Amino acid sequence: MPAPATILDTVLLKVASRCNLNCGYCYVYNMGDEAWRFQPKRMSASTAAAVAEQLGEIYLAQGQPMSVVLHGGEPLLLGQARMAELLAILRAKLPHPCGIHVQTNGVLLTDALIDLFVAYDVGISVSIDGPAHVHDRFRNDHVGKGSHARVIAGIRRLQARSDAKPLFAGVLAVIDPQSDPAEVYESLKSTGAPSLDVLVRDGNWDVLPFGKATPASIEYGRWLSRLLEIYLADPAPPRLRLFDDMLRLLLGGRSQKEGVGTTDYGILVIEPDGRIDKNDTLKVAHANADRFDVDLNVHTVRIADILASQDYDAYYRQQRPTASACLSCSNLAVCGGGMVAHRWSEDRSYNNPSIFCADQMHLISRMRELLEAADSFPLKEVA
Protein backbone atom coordinates (compact mmCIF):
# COMPACT_ATOMS: atom_id res chain seq x y z
CA MET A 1 0.00 0.00 0.00
CA PRO A 2 1.32 3.49 -0.83
CA ALA A 3 2.40 5.83 1.98
CA PRO A 4 -0.51 7.96 3.25
CA ALA A 5 1.17 11.10 1.97
CA THR A 6 0.94 9.83 -1.60
CA ILE A 7 -2.74 8.86 -1.54
CA LEU A 8 -4.93 11.14 -3.57
CA ASP A 9 -8.18 11.83 -1.69
CA THR A 10 -9.76 14.58 -3.71
CA VAL A 11 -9.30 16.10 -7.15
CA LEU A 12 -10.91 19.42 -7.88
CA LEU A 13 -11.51 19.34 -11.59
CA LYS A 14 -11.92 22.86 -12.87
CA VAL A 15 -13.95 22.17 -15.95
CA ALA A 16 -14.83 25.84 -16.57
CA SER A 17 -12.69 28.84 -15.73
CA ARG A 18 -15.45 31.44 -15.89
CA CYS A 19 -18.56 31.96 -13.78
CA ASN A 20 -22.02 33.23 -14.58
CA LEU A 21 -22.04 34.93 -11.16
CA ASN A 22 -19.62 37.46 -9.72
CA CYS A 23 -19.86 36.99 -5.96
CA GLY A 24 -18.15 39.80 -4.11
CA TYR A 25 -16.16 37.48 -1.87
CA CYS A 26 -15.06 34.86 -4.40
CA TYR A 27 -11.48 33.74 -3.86
CA VAL A 28 -11.10 32.79 -7.53
CA TYR A 29 -11.96 36.14 -9.07
CA ASN A 30 -12.09 38.80 -6.41
CA MET A 31 -9.10 38.25 -4.14
CA GLY A 32 -6.29 39.44 -6.38
CA ASP A 33 -5.40 36.25 -8.27
CA GLU A 34 -5.82 36.68 -12.04
CA ALA A 35 -4.74 33.19 -13.11
CA TRP A 36 -8.22 32.40 -14.43
CA ARG A 37 -7.75 34.94 -17.25
CA PHE A 38 -5.11 32.72 -18.86
CA GLN A 39 -7.21 29.57 -18.79
CA PRO A 40 -9.45 28.33 -21.61
CA LYS A 41 -13.10 28.88 -20.82
CA ARG A 42 -13.82 25.16 -20.78
CA MET A 43 -11.85 21.95 -20.40
CA SER A 44 -11.28 20.27 -23.77
CA ALA A 45 -12.17 16.66 -24.55
CA SER A 46 -8.48 15.73 -24.89
CA THR A 47 -7.64 17.19 -21.47
CA ALA A 48 -10.62 15.45 -19.92
CA ALA A 49 -9.45 12.16 -21.44
CA ALA A 50 -5.92 12.64 -20.13
CA VAL A 51 -7.24 13.42 -16.66
CA ALA A 52 -9.54 10.39 -16.60
CA GLU A 53 -6.79 8.09 -17.82
CA GLN A 54 -4.32 9.23 -15.17
CA LEU A 55 -6.81 9.23 -12.30
CA GLY A 56 -7.91 5.74 -13.27
CA GLU A 57 -4.32 4.54 -13.05
CA ILE A 58 -3.84 6.16 -9.66
CA TYR A 59 -7.05 4.63 -8.34
CA LEU A 60 -5.88 1.17 -9.35
CA ALA A 61 -2.41 1.76 -7.91
CA GLN A 62 -3.46 3.23 -4.57
CA GLY A 63 -6.29 0.78 -4.01
CA GLN A 64 -8.31 3.42 -2.24
CA PRO A 65 -11.16 5.43 -3.70
CA MET A 66 -10.90 9.11 -4.45
CA SER A 67 -13.42 11.85 -5.00
CA VAL A 68 -13.50 14.05 -8.07
CA VAL A 69 -15.31 17.34 -7.67
CA LEU A 70 -16.36 19.21 -10.80
CA HIS A 71 -15.62 22.78 -10.03
CA GLY A 72 -14.88 26.13 -11.58
CA GLY A 73 -15.75 28.92 -12.05
CA GLU A 74 -19.16 27.47 -12.57
CA PRO A 75 -18.81 23.86 -13.72
CA LEU A 76 -22.19 23.77 -15.46
CA LEU A 77 -20.77 26.27 -17.99
CA LEU A 78 -19.04 23.24 -19.48
CA GLY A 79 -22.31 22.62 -21.32
CA GLN A 80 -24.32 19.49 -21.72
CA ALA A 81 -22.46 17.82 -24.59
CA ARG A 82 -19.01 18.17 -23.02
CA MET A 83 -20.40 17.26 -19.62
CA ALA A 84 -21.78 14.03 -21.10
CA GLU A 85 -18.40 13.15 -22.63
CA LEU A 86 -16.52 14.01 -19.47
CA LEU A 87 -18.76 12.00 -17.16
CA ALA A 88 -18.70 8.97 -19.45
CA ILE A 89 -14.90 8.70 -19.47
CA LEU A 90 -14.51 9.71 -15.84
CA ARG A 91 -16.99 7.17 -14.50
CA ALA A 92 -15.50 4.47 -16.73
CA LYS A 93 -12.11 4.99 -15.09
CA LEU A 94 -13.40 5.78 -11.61
CA PRO A 95 -16.20 3.33 -10.80
CA HIS A 96 -17.82 3.14 -7.39
CA PRO A 97 -16.82 3.54 -4.63
CA CYS A 98 -15.06 6.54 -6.17
CA GLY A 99 -17.20 9.63 -5.87
CA ILE A 100 -17.97 12.17 -8.55
CA HIS A 101 -19.57 15.38 -7.38
CA VAL A 102 -20.41 18.78 -8.70
CA GLN A 103 -20.33 22.03 -6.74
CA THR A 104 -22.60 24.50 -8.49
CA ASN A 105 -24.31 27.81 -7.91
CA GLY A 106 -27.46 26.08 -9.16
CA VAL A 107 -28.53 28.73 -11.64
CA LEU A 108 -27.85 26.60 -14.74
CA LEU A 109 -29.21 23.35 -13.33
CA THR A 110 -31.43 22.01 -16.12
CA ASP A 111 -33.33 18.75 -16.38
CA ALA A 112 -30.98 17.66 -19.16
CA LEU A 113 -27.96 18.11 -16.89
CA ILE A 114 -29.75 16.41 -14.03
CA ASP A 115 -30.34 13.46 -16.38
CA LEU A 116 -26.58 13.16 -16.81
CA PHE A 117 -25.92 13.37 -13.09
CA VAL A 118 -28.45 10.62 -12.51
CA ALA A 119 -26.91 8.46 -15.25
CA TYR A 120 -23.40 8.76 -13.82
CA ASP A 121 -24.30 9.04 -10.14
CA VAL A 122 -22.91 12.51 -9.59
CA GLY A 123 -23.54 14.10 -6.19
CA ILE A 124 -24.79 17.67 -6.35
CA SER A 125 -24.05 20.42 -3.88
CA VAL A 126 -25.45 23.93 -4.29
CA SER A 127 -24.00 27.19 -2.98
CA ILE A 128 -26.61 29.39 -1.31
CA ASP A 129 -26.04 31.78 1.56
CA GLY A 130 -29.46 31.87 3.20
CA PRO A 131 -32.57 33.97 2.59
CA ALA A 132 -32.68 36.36 -0.37
CA HIS A 133 -31.60 39.47 1.48
CA VAL A 134 -28.54 37.69 2.88
CA HIS A 135 -27.66 35.75 -0.27
CA ASP A 136 -28.14 38.66 -2.67
CA ARG A 137 -25.89 40.92 -0.68
CA PHE A 138 -22.87 39.22 -2.27
CA ARG A 139 -23.99 36.52 -4.69
CA ASN A 140 -24.80 38.64 -7.70
CA ASP A 141 -24.43 38.22 -11.43
CA HIS A 142 -22.22 40.34 -13.65
CA VAL A 143 -24.76 43.16 -13.82
CA GLY A 144 -25.18 43.22 -10.07
CA LYS A 145 -28.49 41.40 -9.93
CA GLY A 146 -29.09 39.03 -7.04
CA SER A 147 -29.18 35.31 -7.88
CA HIS A 148 -31.25 33.91 -5.00
CA ALA A 149 -34.49 33.36 -6.94
CA ARG A 150 -32.63 31.57 -9.73
CA VAL A 151 -30.74 29.37 -7.28
CA ILE A 152 -33.94 28.38 -5.54
CA ALA A 153 -35.49 27.58 -8.93
CA GLY A 154 -32.53 25.27 -9.66
CA ILE A 155 -32.90 23.54 -6.29
CA ARG A 156 -36.64 23.10 -6.87
CA ARG A 157 -35.92 21.52 -10.26
CA LEU A 158 -33.59 19.10 -8.54
CA GLN A 159 -36.05 18.37 -5.75
CA ALA A 160 -38.86 17.74 -8.22
CA ARG A 161 -36.98 14.77 -9.63
CA SER A 162 -37.41 11.64 -7.56
CA ASP A 163 -34.53 9.98 -9.41
CA ALA A 164 -32.20 12.87 -8.54
CA LYS A 165 -33.19 13.29 -4.93
CA PRO A 166 -30.52 10.89 -3.60
CA LEU A 167 -27.90 12.92 -5.45
CA PHE A 168 -28.67 16.15 -3.64
CA ALA A 169 -25.76 16.14 -1.23
CA GLY A 170 -26.21 19.48 0.44
CA VAL A 171 -26.05 23.23 0.43
CA LEU A 172 -23.11 25.40 1.31
CA ALA A 173 -23.34 28.90 2.73
CA VAL A 174 -20.69 31.50 3.21
CA ILE A 175 -21.23 33.27 6.51
CA ASP A 176 -22.20 36.91 6.70
CA PRO A 177 -21.44 37.60 10.37
CA GLN A 178 -23.90 40.48 10.26
CA SER A 179 -26.77 38.13 9.40
CA ASP A 180 -29.12 36.35 11.79
CA PRO A 181 -27.96 32.73 12.27
CA ALA A 182 -31.53 31.57 13.01
CA GLU A 183 -32.80 33.04 9.80
CA VAL A 184 -29.95 31.54 7.79
CA TYR A 185 -30.42 28.11 9.40
CA GLU A 186 -34.12 27.93 8.67
CA SER A 187 -33.63 29.22 5.16
CA LEU A 188 -30.98 26.60 4.36
CA LYS A 189 -33.04 23.88 5.98
CA SER A 190 -36.06 24.88 3.92
CA THR A 191 -34.19 23.92 0.74
CA GLY A 192 -34.73 20.30 1.77
CA ALA A 193 -31.02 19.56 1.58
CA PRO A 194 -29.96 16.61 3.73
CA SER A 195 -26.77 18.37 4.73
CA LEU A 196 -25.88 22.00 5.39
CA ASP A 197 -22.46 23.48 5.72
CA VAL A 198 -21.10 26.93 6.41
CA LEU A 199 -17.82 28.56 5.52
CA VAL A 200 -16.13 31.55 7.03
CA ARG A 201 -15.19 34.41 4.75
CA ASP A 202 -11.62 34.24 3.57
CA GLY A 203 -8.82 36.34 4.91
CA ASN A 204 -5.46 36.15 6.61
CA TRP A 205 -3.33 38.05 9.13
CA ASP A 206 -2.59 40.79 6.60
CA VAL A 207 -6.08 41.09 5.10
CA LEU A 208 -8.69 40.55 7.78
CA PRO A 209 -11.81 38.61 6.79
CA PHE A 210 -14.95 40.62 6.16
CA GLY A 211 -16.74 41.50 9.37
CA LYS A 212 -13.79 40.80 11.65
CA ALA A 213 -12.62 43.93 13.46
CA THR A 214 -9.35 42.59 14.86
CA PRO A 215 -7.60 39.20 15.04
CA ALA A 216 -8.81 38.87 18.63
CA SER A 217 -12.44 39.74 17.92
CA ILE A 218 -14.97 36.91 17.76
CA GLU A 219 -17.71 37.96 15.35
CA TYR A 220 -17.58 34.57 13.61
CA GLY A 221 -17.23 32.72 16.89
CA ARG A 222 -20.38 34.29 18.23
CA TRP A 223 -22.30 33.73 15.00
CA LEU A 224 -21.25 30.07 14.85
CA SER A 225 -21.98 29.49 18.54
CA ARG A 226 -25.52 30.75 18.07
CA LEU A 227 -25.94 28.55 15.02
CA LEU A 228 -24.66 25.60 17.04
CA GLU A 229 -27.25 26.17 19.76
CA ILE A 230 -30.03 26.34 17.16
CA TYR A 231 -28.78 23.17 15.49
CA LEU A 232 -28.52 21.19 18.70
CA ALA A 233 -31.99 22.29 19.78
CA ASP A 234 -33.64 21.43 16.46
CA PRO A 235 -35.98 18.42 16.91
CA ALA A 236 -35.60 17.52 13.21
CA PRO A 237 -32.13 18.61 12.18
CA PRO A 238 -30.49 18.01 8.84
CA ARG A 239 -26.75 17.37 8.96
CA LEU A 240 -24.56 20.36 9.66
CA ARG A 241 -21.18 19.21 8.54
CA LEU A 242 -18.84 21.64 10.24
CA PHE A 243 -20.42 21.04 13.63
CA ASP A 244 -20.81 17.30 13.12
CA ASP A 245 -17.12 17.03 12.37
CA MET A 246 -16.00 19.09 15.34
CA LEU A 247 -18.43 17.41 17.74
CA ARG A 248 -17.43 13.99 16.47
CA LEU A 249 -13.84 14.77 17.43
CA LEU A 250 -14.89 15.93 20.88
CA LEU A 251 -16.85 12.71 21.29
CA GLY A 252 -13.81 10.62 20.40
CA GLY A 253 -14.59 10.01 16.73
CA ARG A 254 -12.88 11.16 13.55
CA SER A 255 -13.37 14.18 11.35
CA GLN A 256 -13.95 14.05 7.63
CA LYS A 257 -13.68 17.63 6.53
CA GLU A 258 -10.59 19.48 5.43
CA GLY A 259 -9.75 22.28 7.86
CA VAL A 260 -11.16 20.45 10.90
CA GLY A 261 -9.05 18.17 13.09
CA THR A 262 -5.55 17.03 12.31
CA THR A 263 -6.19 14.53 9.52
CA ASP A 264 -4.08 15.16 6.41
CA TYR A 265 -5.69 15.12 2.99
CA GLY A 266 -4.24 14.62 -0.46
CA ILE A 267 -5.88 17.26 -2.63
CA LEU A 268 -4.95 18.39 -6.13
CA VAL A 269 -6.55 20.87 -8.48
CA ILE A 270 -6.60 20.37 -12.24
CA GLU A 271 -7.25 23.51 -14.26
CA PRO A 272 -9.18 23.62 -17.57
CA ASP A 273 -5.93 23.49 -19.58
CA GLY A 274 -4.72 20.46 -17.60
CA ARG A 275 -2.34 22.34 -15.33
CA ILE A 276 -1.99 20.73 -11.92
CA ASP A 277 -2.04 22.99 -8.88
CA LYS A 278 -2.14 22.75 -5.12
CA ASN A 279 -5.34 23.38 -3.19
CA ASP A 280 -6.77 26.49 -4.81
CA THR A 281 -7.92 28.00 -1.51
CA LEU A 282 -4.25 28.93 -1.05
CA LYS A 283 -4.96 31.78 -3.47
CA VAL A 284 -6.38 33.51 -0.42
CA ALA A 285 -2.82 33.87 0.95
CA HIS A 286 -1.23 35.50 -2.09
CA ALA A 287 -1.15 35.28 -5.87
CA ASN A 288 0.29 31.98 -7.13
CA ALA A 289 0.36 30.46 -3.63
CA ASP A 290 -1.41 27.48 -5.14
CA ARG A 291 1.25 26.84 -7.79
CA PHE A 292 3.93 24.17 -7.65
CA ASP A 293 7.55 25.23 -8.21
CA VAL A 294 7.44 24.12 -11.83
CA ASP A 295 4.57 24.03 -14.29
CA LEU A 296 2.88 20.65 -14.25
CA ASN A 297 0.27 19.50 -16.75
CA VAL A 298 -1.63 16.27 -17.25
CA HIS A 299 -0.52 16.26 -20.89
CA THR A 300 3.15 16.15 -19.99
CA VAL A 301 3.51 14.83 -16.43
CA ARG A 302 2.29 11.76 -14.59
CA ILE A 303 0.23 12.71 -11.55
CA ALA A 304 1.66 9.67 -9.80
CA ASP A 305 5.14 11.21 -10.17
CA ILE A 306 3.89 14.46 -8.65
CA LEU A 307 2.53 12.58 -5.65
CA ALA A 308 5.97 11.06 -5.12
CA SER A 309 7.83 14.38 -5.49
CA GLN A 310 9.46 16.49 -2.79
CA ASP A 311 7.46 19.51 -3.93
CA TYR A 312 4.21 17.63 -3.26
CA ASP A 313 5.52 16.32 0.04
CA ALA A 314 6.25 19.89 1.19
CA TYR A 315 2.74 20.95 0.12
CA TYR A 316 1.20 17.97 1.91
CA ARG A 317 3.07 18.72 5.13
CA GLN A 318 2.02 22.34 4.92
CA GLN A 319 -1.40 21.28 6.20
CA ARG A 320 0.05 20.68 9.64
CA PRO A 321 0.12 23.76 11.83
CA THR A 322 3.56 24.89 12.99
CA ALA A 323 2.83 27.90 15.19
CA SER A 324 3.90 27.31 18.79
CA ALA A 325 0.55 28.64 19.98
CA CYS A 326 -1.15 25.84 18.01
CA LEU A 327 1.22 23.08 19.04
CA SER A 328 0.60 23.76 22.73
CA CYS A 329 -3.15 24.37 22.38
CA SER A 330 -5.68 22.02 23.98
CA ASN A 331 -8.08 22.64 21.08
CA LEU A 332 -5.66 21.71 18.30
CA ALA A 333 -7.15 18.23 17.85
CA VAL A 334 -10.51 19.84 17.07
CA CYS A 335 -9.63 22.91 15.01
CA GLY A 336 -6.50 21.45 13.42
CA GLY A 337 -5.16 24.95 12.94
CA GLY A 338 -7.94 25.74 10.50
CA MET A 339 -7.47 26.23 6.77
CA VAL A 340 -3.86 26.71 5.73
CA ALA A 341 -4.60 29.88 3.78
CA HIS A 342 -6.09 31.51 6.86
CA ARG A 343 -2.73 31.21 8.65
CA TRP A 344 -0.87 33.39 6.18
CA SER A 345 1.02 36.59 6.90
CA GLU A 346 3.69 38.23 4.79
CA ASP A 347 6.09 38.30 7.74
CA ARG A 348 5.69 34.77 9.04
CA SER A 349 4.33 32.88 6.05
CA TYR A 350 2.05 30.09 7.35
CA ASN A 351 3.70 29.96 10.74
CA ASN A 352 0.69 31.49 12.52
CA PRO A 353 -2.50 30.24 14.08
CA SER A 354 -5.55 30.75 11.91
CA ILE A 355 -6.81 34.32 11.71
CA PHE A 356 -10.01 32.74 13.07
CA CYS A 357 -8.22 31.34 16.13
CA ALA A 358 -10.16 33.48 18.63
CA ASP A 359 -13.44 32.56 16.89
CA GLN A 360 -12.53 28.87 16.96
CA MET A 361 -11.63 29.01 20.65
CA HIS A 362 -14.96 30.66 21.42
CA LEU A 363 -16.90 28.08 19.41
CA ILE A 364 -15.07 25.05 20.79
CA SER A 365 -15.47 26.35 24.30
CA ARG A 366 -19.23 26.64 23.73
CA MET A 367 -19.27 23.15 22.23
CA ARG A 368 -17.59 21.73 25.32
CA GLU A 369 -20.09 23.52 27.57
CA LEU A 370 -23.05 22.14 25.64
CA LEU A 371 -21.63 18.64 25.59
CA GLU A 372 -21.05 18.76 29.30
CA ALA A 373 -24.62 19.95 29.78
CA ALA A 374 -25.78 16.88 27.89
CA ASP A 375 -24.98 14.59 30.78
CA SER A 376 -25.52 11.35 28.92
CA PHE A 377 -22.58 11.99 26.62
CA PRO A 378 -19.04 10.98 27.48
CA LEU A 379 -16.95 13.99 26.53
CA LYS A 380 -13.57 12.56 25.60
CA GLU A 381 -10.44 14.45 26.30
CA VAL A 382 -9.04 15.04 22.84
CA ALA A 383 -6.08 17.25 23.66
Added chain:
Amino acid sequence: MADSAQASARTFNGDSVALNRLVAEVRGPEPMESRAHYNRTHNRHNR
Protein backbone atom coordinates in the same frame (compact mmCIF):
# COMPACT_ATOMS: atom_id res chain seq x y z
CA MET B 1 -40.46 35.11 9.59
CA ALA B 2 -42.20 32.41 11.56
CA ASP B 3 -39.54 29.77 10.87
CA SER B 4 -36.60 31.85 11.98
CA ALA B 5 -38.54 33.04 15.00
CA GLN B 6 -39.08 29.39 15.84
CA ALA B 7 -35.36 28.68 15.47
CA SER B 8 -34.43 31.72 17.53
CA ALA B 9 -36.69 30.57 20.31
CA ARG B 10 -35.11 27.14 20.51
CA THR B 11 -32.70 26.55 23.32
CA PHE B 12 -30.57 23.55 24.04
CA ASN B 13 -32.01 21.72 27.04
CA GLY B 14 -29.58 18.84 27.23
CA ASP B 15 -31.42 16.59 24.82
CA SER B 16 -30.42 16.85 21.18
CA VAL B 17 -31.36 14.82 18.12
CA ALA B 18 -28.18 15.93 16.36
CA LEU B 19 -26.01 14.92 19.32
CA ASN B 20 -27.75 11.59 19.78
CA ARG B 21 -27.11 10.84 16.12
CA LEU B 22 -23.42 11.65 16.44
CA VAL B 23 -22.96 9.64 19.62
CA ALA B 24 -24.55 6.62 17.94
CA GLU B 25 -22.19 7.00 15.02
CA VAL B 26 -19.09 7.38 17.15
CA ARG B 27 -20.02 4.35 19.23
CA GLY B 28 -21.15 2.34 16.25
CA PRO B 29 -19.21 0.56 13.51
CA GLU B 30 -17.11 2.49 11.03
CA PRO B 31 -19.37 4.00 8.33
CA MET B 32 -19.40 2.33 4.95
CA GLU B 33 -18.20 5.45 3.18
CA SER B 34 -14.47 5.87 3.05
CA ARG B 35 -13.14 9.26 3.97
CA ALA B 36 -12.29 9.85 0.34
CA HIS B 37 -15.75 9.00 -0.86
CA TYR B 38 -17.36 11.22 1.72
CA ASN B 39 -18.77 14.16 -0.12
CA ARG B 40 -16.48 17.02 0.60
CA THR B 41 -17.74 18.95 -2.38
CA HIS B 42 -19.18 21.79 -0.44
CA ASN B 43 -16.05 22.40 1.52
CA ARG B 44 -14.97 25.10 -0.87
CA HIS B 45 -16.41 27.21 -3.62
CA ASN B 46 -17.42 30.78 -3.78
CA ARG B 47 -16.03 31.56 -0.39
